[in-house]
Amino acid sequence: MGKIKKEYGCSLVLANDLIGGKWKLRILWHIMHGDNRFSLLVKAIPDISQKVLASQIKELEISGILIKHIIDDTPPKIITYEISKEYEELKDVMERICNFTTQYANNQGIELKG
Numbered sequence: 689m690g691k692i693k694k695e696y697g698c699s700l701v702l703a704n705d706l707i708g709g710k711w712k713l714r715i716l717w718h719i720m721h722g723d724n725r726f727s728l729l730v731k732a733i734p735d736i737s738q739k740v741l742a743s744q745i746k747e748l749e750i751s752g753i754l755i756k757h758i759i760d761d762t763p764p765k766i767i768t769y770e771i772s773k774e775y776e777e778l779k780d781v782m783e784r785i786c787n788f789t790t791q792y793a794n795n796q797g798i799e800l801k802g
């Protein structure tokens with residue numbers, strides 16, 4: 689991963705490293721709404737490549753935000769993901785961000801399709 693440092697001058701910079709970028713919030717959003725398997729995430733976020741999805745999930749796992757559960761280790765493997773209990777407040781933060789952006793879009797005449 690290499691992105692998370694041992695020291696930050698600002699909590700927002702750390703937040704950006706943890707959940708920022710094009711994909712992480714979308715991945716987390718889908719996981720918290722039931723798309724908790726890799727194949728479901730591929731279908732839910734069709735514009736992400738499987739390689740990028742796998743690397744973003746790995747980064748979220750390494751940071752401790754996501755927990756990986758291996759339900760069945762025999763092929764085909766069944767693996768699910770969930771937001772760590774330790775960081776469940778992230779769900780509330782994401783809901784608030786979604787509410788803010790919806791309000792912003794309405795105020796600015798921006799169409800949201802999802």
